[in-house]
Every structure is written in structure tokens, then in C-alpha cells.
Amino acid sequence: MTICKTGEDHLRSLKDGRTVYIDGKLVADVTEHPAFRNCVKSAAALYDFQARPENMELMTFTPDGSSRRINRAWQMPRSHQEMVERRKALQAWAALSCGFIGRSPDHVASTLVGQRIGLDVFQRHGPQRAQALADYFEEASRNDYYLTYVIINPQAERAKDWGDQAEDLVARIVDEDAAGITIRGAKLLGTSSIMANEVLVANLQPLKAGEEALAFSCALPMNARGLRVLSRKSYEAAAVSLFDNPLSSRFDENDALIYFEDVKVPWERVFVHRDTDMCRAQFHDTPAHAYQNYQAQIRLSVKLRFLCALAHRISEAIGTTNIPSVREQLGFLAAHAGTVGAMLAGMEAEGTMRGEWYVPNRHYMYSAQVLTQDMYPRIINALRELAGGSLIMLPSSVWDFANPQLAKIIQTTQRAAKMTPGEKVKFLKLAWDAIGSEFGSRHTQYEMFYAGARFVTTGHSYRTFDWNSASGMIDALLATYDLVGELAKEH
Numbered sequence: 001m002t003i004c005k006t007g008e009d010h011l012r013s014l015k016d017g018r019t020v021y022i023d024g025k026l027v028a029d030v031t032e033h034p035a036f037r038n039c040v041k042s043a044a045a046l047y048d049f050q051a052r053p054e055n056m057e058l059m060t061f062t063p064d065g066s067s068r069r070i071n072r073a074w075q076m077p078r079s080h081q082e083m084v085e086r087r088k089a090l091q092a093w094a095a096l097s098c099g100f101i102g103r104s105p106d107h108v109a110s111t112l113v114g115q116r117i118g119l120d121v122f123q124r125h126g127p128q129r130a131q132a133l134a135d136y137f138e139e140a141s142r143n144d145y146y147l148t149y150v151i152i153n154p155q156a157e158r159a160k161d162w163g164d165q166a167e168d169l170v171a172r173i174v175d176e177d178a179a180g181i182t183i184r185g186a187k188l189l190g191t192s193s194i195m196a197n198e199v200l201v202a203n204l205q206p207l208k209a210g211e212e213a214l215a216f217s218c219a220l221p222m223n224a225r226g227l228r229v230l231s232r233k234s235y236e237a238a239a240v241s242l243f244d245n246p247l248s249s250r251f252d253e254n255d256a257l258i259y260f261e262d263v264k265v266p267w268e269r270v271f272v273h274r275d276t277d278m279c280r281a282q283f284h285d286t287p288a289h290a291y292q293n294y295q296a297q298i299r300l301s302v303k304l305r306f307l308c309a310l311a312h313r314i315s316e317a318i319g320t321t322n323i324p325s326v327r328e329q330l331g332f333l334a335a336h337a338g339t340v341g342a343m344l345a346g347m348e349a350e351g352t353m354r355g356e357w358y359v360p361n362r363h364y365m366y367s368a369q370v371l372t373q374d375m376y377p378r379i380i381n382a383l384r385e386l387a388g389g390s391l392i393m394l395p396s397s398v399w400d401f402a403n404p405q406l407a408k409i410i411q412t413t414q415r416a417a418k419m420t421p422g423e424k425v426k427f428l429k430l431a432w433d434a435i436g437s438e439f440g441s442r443h444t445q446y447e448m449f450y451a452g453a454r455f456v457t458t459g460h461s462y463r464t465f466d467w468n469s470a471s472g473m474i475d476a477l478l479a480t481y482d483l484v485g486e487l488a489k490e491h
């Protein structure tokens with residue numbers, strides 16, 4: 001037996017007969033299909049990275065009572081120091097895709113860590129559901145599962161409540177018996193579901209009384225009978241070559257609509273049952289939401305450093321680095337990356353104990369979330385502004401270099417002071433893939449929405465800010481004078 005999960009283990013686990021559709025066809029094997037295989041390999045590479053002897057300590061730990069090491073994403077930190085150690089592992093994983101795999105396995109592992117820390121919330125919901133959650137945490141962590149989640153309902157008719165949407169649209173409980181529940185309907189947007197082992201199905205959006213059939217959460221293997229994955233367009237399949245699309249050809253984690261066609265879920269995998277408030281509480285009264293989005297900020301901190309480096313390299317490619325206004329722009333961008341790094345440090349330093357576990361500062365996390373979903377498209381815009389036409393004035397594909405006549409013209413026209421024409425084209429293709437390609441554009445949408453639209457994230461920020469202590473300053477100041485006293489003063 002290997003000491004921890006490897007890439008080969010993961011690839012093998014995905015050959016499980018799951019039902020994935022793309023371009024109207026059923027996919028026989030996601031590890032082989034041209035729409036998915038390279039990103040699946042990138043996912044496997046995460047496990048190979050953790051299994052390397054020199055990375056084992058950084059990336060993994062041995063849970064109590066086990067001889068097998070698992071990824072630190074499953075670690076429930078007991079102190080600030082353990083939280084920082086865990087974060088370093090997550091950052092090292094994110095660096096392997098320069099932050100472009102949003103739903104790497106550590107995202108939903110972080111949700112489960114938060115829910116396991118807040119097990120008391122599930123206990124109030126019922127001892128059997130709490131036991132199911134605790135047992136599932138044990139199973140998922142010990143096996144180092146790659147989990148994705150679907151916790152959002154399809155948009156459909158936004159003016160209607162979730163319970164009033166067309167029949168079979170929003171996933172709901174349609175039956176239950178002694179063995180478990182049966183669910184039917186859809187959830188979005190199962191990012192990374194094609195390469196995950198399991199999916200956590202839940203409801204994060206507010207529900208009202210009468211919508212109890214929608215109020216459940218559970219975990220399912222991706223090959224559960226009746227679970228259908230409807231992939232969006234594959235940017236990986238559309239990638240021209242590694243040279244032309246170095247990111248989309250390897251890190252297109254995929255997003256998919258998940259449709260549950262009468263999927264049976266055994267009780268031991270049902271964590272919330274017909275309780276609308278518990279749907280909220282499982283994320284917000286436990287530290288689950290804080291933990292999963294803290295992970296998202298860890299990953300984003302890596303991506304922003306990468307984007308800053310891209311900006312600097314763009315200025316080198318076109319020779320503008322020493323123009324004062326360009327330097328100013330680069331310094332401004334660097335301040336954004338620095339801010340996110342500082343916010344992460346703040347979430348950790350001002351964390352609090354919850355029982356024996358250490359949890360990140362929630363308001364700092366929501367502050368980062370609100371600011372970064374706004375920041376990301378502005379950073380992308382700044383990179384476009386720095387680059388001008390260089391991102392477009394590029395050979396149609398790597399094959400232009402194979403034509404001697406064209407190669408000669410490319411050598412003449414793609415000159416740069418600090419790089420050869422070949423290096424310049426190679427780099428600018430990377431920059432375009434990151435910010436302008438269909439893959440890059442999806443990333444802007446992702447960073448703006450993965451944690452909820454702005455009205456949702458600002459709502460969390462409003463809810464978690466310490467208004468009382470801030471207002472106390474106003475009260476203290478107002479208490480230093482009054483109307484009667486002022487009028488009594490000599491005019």
C-alpha cells in the first residue's frame with residue numbers, strides 16, 4: 001500500500017462508469033476523452049506532487065489512528081500555527097496550476113472540515129444526521145476523496161421562489177423510504193465534477209417554509225445511478241496546442257449542470273433532511289462557509305501573484321517597463337496582490353477558537369471576497385491596457401513557425417529587447433490564454449460569481465461586521481456634548 005494517494009490512484013478511481021455528456025454524446029472514460037483528459041492529468045498531478053518524498057511533510061499529515069497520510073486540506077487546525085501550515089500546503093497545490101484550478105480537492109475538503117468542526121449544529125438537527133456527517137468526514141478524509149459540490153439552484157425564473165419553479169427543475173426529494181431519500185432535478189454548476197470522486201449536494205440559497213422538499217444535503221459518488229453530468233463546452237478540446245493554449249489545454253477544470261434522475265441516497269449519506277433553516281446553518285452556523293472561502297482566497301492569492309508577473313512580463317515584451325506611468329500601473333497591480341496576501345494573514349492572525357479548533361476570521365474573509373470579486377475584472381482590464389495589440393498580433397498557431405517564409409517574418413516582427421521572437425510569442429500566447437481566451441474569460445466570470453453575486457457577498461459582509469463596536473465610537477463622541485449644554489454656553 002502507498003503511503004498516500006497518488007495520481008495513478010486518482011486516475012484509476014475515475015474509471016467508474018460515471019455518466020458524463022458532451023456534444024450530445026456519452027463519454028466512455030473521462031481520463032481518455034479529448035475534452036477532459038489533460039485537466040484530469042493535472043488533477044492527478046496534484047496527488048503525485050503530495051506523494052513525492054520531499055513534499056510529503058509539506059502536503060500531508062497522518063490523522064489520529066491511521067498509518068496512511070492524507071492531504072492537509074483535511075486537517076482541522078488546533079492553532080494559528082497549524083492553520084498556517086495547512087495554508088502553505090494549499091498554496092503549494094494552487095501554484096501547480098498558477099491558481100487556475102478553482103475547485104481543486106482542497107475546496108470542498110475545507111467545507112467538510114468546517115462542517116465537522118461545527119458538528120454540534122448537525123447534532124441539534126438530529127443525532128443520526130450528525131453521525132452521518134461525522135462518518136462521511138471520516139470516509140472522505142481517510143480516502144483523500146476529490147470532492148466537488150453543487151449548492152446552487154439553476155437560475156431559471158429568478159422572479160419566482162425556488163419552490164415555485166417548474167416541476168423537476170430544482171433538485172428535490174421526491175420519495176423516501178427506510179433505505180434513504182430519492183432526489184430529482186438539477187443543481188449547478190458542478191465545477192471539476194468530471195474529475196471528482198464524489199459530489200456534495202446541498203442548498204445554500206435561502207428557502208422558505210413549504211420548500212422542505214428542496215431542503216436536504218447529501219454526498220454521492222459521481223457514478224451514482226441516475227446522476228447525469230452535462231458538461232459545458234470544453235476549452236481543452238478547443239485548444240490549438242500546448243504552445244498556443246498553455247493554460248486551457250491543461251487546466252480547464254470544466255463546469256457542468258448536474259441532473260439527478262431519481263437518484264437514491266442512503267440515510268448514512270444524508271446530512272440535512274427537510275429542514276430549511278438547517279440548509280443555511282450547515283454553512284453559516286458552522287465554520288464551513290468561512291473555511292471554503294478562505295481556501296478560495298488562498299488559491300486566489302497565488303493567481304494574483306501570477307497575474308502581476310504576467311503584467312510585468314508584458315511590459316518587458318513590448319519594452320514599456322521603464323515608462324513612469326507603466327511602473328505606476330505595475331506598482332498599483334502589485335498592491336492588489338499584496339492586499340490579498342495581507343488579508344489572508346489577517347484571517348489567520350485574527351482567527352478564533354471554536355471548541356478545540358481554530359477558525360479563520362469570518363469578516364476579514366468576507367471583506368476579501370467582496371473586494372476581490374470586484375478587483376479581478378479590473379486587474380484583467382489593467383493587463384489588457386498594458387498589452388495593447390501585442391496580445392492579438394500573434395501567429396495564428398505554432399504551425400506558422402514551421403513555414404520558413406512565415407518564420408522569417410515572425411523573427412523580424414516579434415522583436416523584443418529582453419526576449420527572442422520565439423520567447424515573446426510563447427509568452428504572449430500564455431498571457432492571452434490567461435486573460436482573453438474563452439478560458440480566460442470564463443475565469444473572470446468564475447472570480448466574479450463562484451461565491452455568489454455581489455448582493456450576496458456584501459450581505460455576508462454586512463452581517464458579520466461588528467457594527468456595535470464601530471457605533472460605540474459614535475456614541476462615545478456624541479456623549480461628550482449635548483444640546484442643552486451647548487445652549488447654556490455664552491453666545
Ligand SMILES: Cc1cc2nc3c(=O)[nH]c(=O)nc-3n(C[C@H](O)[C@H](O)[C@H](O)COP(=O)(O)OP(=O)(O)OC[C@H]3O[C@@H](n4cnc5c(N)ncnc54)[C@H](O)[C@@H]3O)c2cc1C
Binds near residue numbers: 158191449451452
Ligand atoms: C464559472 C462558474 C463556476 C461555478 N461553479 C460552481 C460550483 O462548482 N458549485 C456550485 O454550487 N455553484 C457554482 N457556481 C454557481 C455560483 O455559485 C453562482 O453563479 C452564484 O452563486 C450566483 O448565482 P447565480 O448564477 O444564480 O446568479 P444570480 O444570483 O441570479 O445573480 C445574477 C445577477 O442577477 C441580479 N440579481 C439576481 N437576484 C438579485 C437580488 N435578489 N438582488 C439584486 N440583484 C439580483 C444581479 O445583477 C446578479 O449579479 C459557479 C458559477 C460560475 C460562473
